[in-house]
Amino acid sequence: MQTITVALDAMGGDFGPRVTVPAAVQALSHFPELKVILVGDREQITYQLTYLGFTPTSRLIIKHSERSISNCEKPSLALRNSVGSSMRIALDHVANGEADACVSGGNTGALMALSKFFLKLLPGIDRPALVSALPTISGKRTWMLDLGANVSVDADTLFQFAVMGSALAQVHIEKAPRVALLNVGEEEIKGNDLVKRCSELLSQTKEINYSGYIEGNQLFYDVADVIVCDGFVGNVCLKSCEGVAHLFHQKLKNHFSTSTFKGWIAQKVFSHLFNELKTLNPDQYNGASLLGLRGIVIKSHGQADSSAIINAIGEAVYEVKQQVPSRISDRLEAVLLERHY
């Protein structure tokens, strides 16, 4: 069995080693091929491991880091001052081949800047993009990108996002992924210059199964396998959906806890419904991939708990097995060849 080594930024995310260390330990039993390099403050990590009654093994090693990058640090500054930070050390392990993937719950902008600088972009890619799988009503998933790595892009970059998203979705599903552009309407005349120009590019590309525009209310209805938008729109849109989903959960929860009898009925009668609703909460899916790099980088949600971080590690393992970066390269090459001839 091939060993898959994941460098985990133990200091990233809102809760640091308190959740990353238990996640790493549990992930080892989930993924038998996994080896984890925990990068962070040795003392804090050791404290958590001791608390769990676990000692480092050949499958779980600690790499000490002096500091971590804060959430409010500007990406450009974070990049300049990255030496010695847990995020930088984790990425260095991927860059020099000591790890197959990096997982971090830290500052998204910094993670993008550092990844781009130290891992480099794939040929033909101008900007990395953050992609995540959304649940849909049919039970299938839809990959949406960019979710916040780039707050302003041009049509060529958006087109590259479509190519990358298509390559990633192809890894998960059999047929050619349906690629759609997020817009304010489905009609051709709708939208800003950015989506109109990108739509033209996609329409001219046979290598991409382009299905046109999609509106916000169709996101979770399985009408596309890949949904493409700029990072500003994607981030605001997904967070808004999370907001609505949380609100509904909260309303249901409040209602059930305020009355024992109702709570009892709810438990008995609605447990199936609850589980179904849970799968529609985008927040339940953790592990957005930073696509377009010569290496695998998974961004974990800042507020992710242990089980969500295990999901992120699982995504890393899967992408290593599927060799996602080289599949993106292949797809891009095919598209460029088609455009050339």
Next chain:
Amino acid sequence: MQTITVALDAMGGDFGPRVTVPAAVQALSHFPELKVILVGDREQITYQLTYLGFTPTSRLIIKHSERSISNCEKPSLALRNSVGSSMRIALDHVANGEADACVSGGNTGALMALSKFFLKLLPGIDRPALVSALPTISGKRTWMLDLGANVSVDADTLFQFAVMGSALAQVHIEKAPRVALLNVGEEEIKGNDLVKRCSELLSQTKEINYSGYIEGNQLFYDVADVIVCDGFVGNVCLKSCEGVAHLFHQKLKNHFSTSTFKGWIAQKVFSHLFNELKTLNPDQYNGASLLGLRGIVIKSHGQADSSAIINAIGEAVYEVKQQVPSRISDRLEAVLLERHY
């Protein structure tokens, strides 16, 4: 009692006179001061009125139109070919003072283009904006703009949206409305150039109670009274929220209809919860205002049913009573004065 005359584009929206005519008839009993001018195909309108056993009165008159503007017509073309269309005739009634407000469920882009051209903009306003009230968890409402009238704007225009939104919210609430900018993060360094520049302008303006950035997941949590964004982001964001809300409703509904026993329990025990959830569905609120014009124009949802159109008419009546356009002018003047001295 002052008569308030609303020109209703009877052909606008996906269902035309089939829903606009019953809505107009019912609205008359809701609003005793209301007079409705139904603009559209006389034959179709009369057919619907006869079906309802209603004959035109001094409070409900018909103005015949030869044609209507289709949903896929480009705004610029719609404007050029607007003569004789129901939307144009309805707006003309506002322009020449025969009506106090116009309500239309037709093509949003066309409505904006025609309104701008025939009603003219308020001094100091570059673009009209579409604003709507969202429900929040506290029971209060939050006004969000722009919801799709402008798919690309500059910082000055976004700033004007903030001023207009603030003036409208002030009509509904007592204290100075908290104005927030929708962004990908709350920290100062986050966002694209557009929001950063607009944030600077708002920070410098004492007349506006600016509370900084807001993220998508906070939309329904009553953290701001006015949420400002460009029309592309606003439209995609609100439609996404509608999508999630519909999904939850559908899941709950499906679940209850599949089993009589569960359905019965649901009816008995969860009716209150259902009603509460319904108020969180942004789609339940109809009647977005087109702000920044020298007249009152309310955009009804294309798929609005009769009761939703009555809400839109109600919003028109309220804005006429509150003299919203002149309050926006006053607020804008105060802001410009502050900037000048």
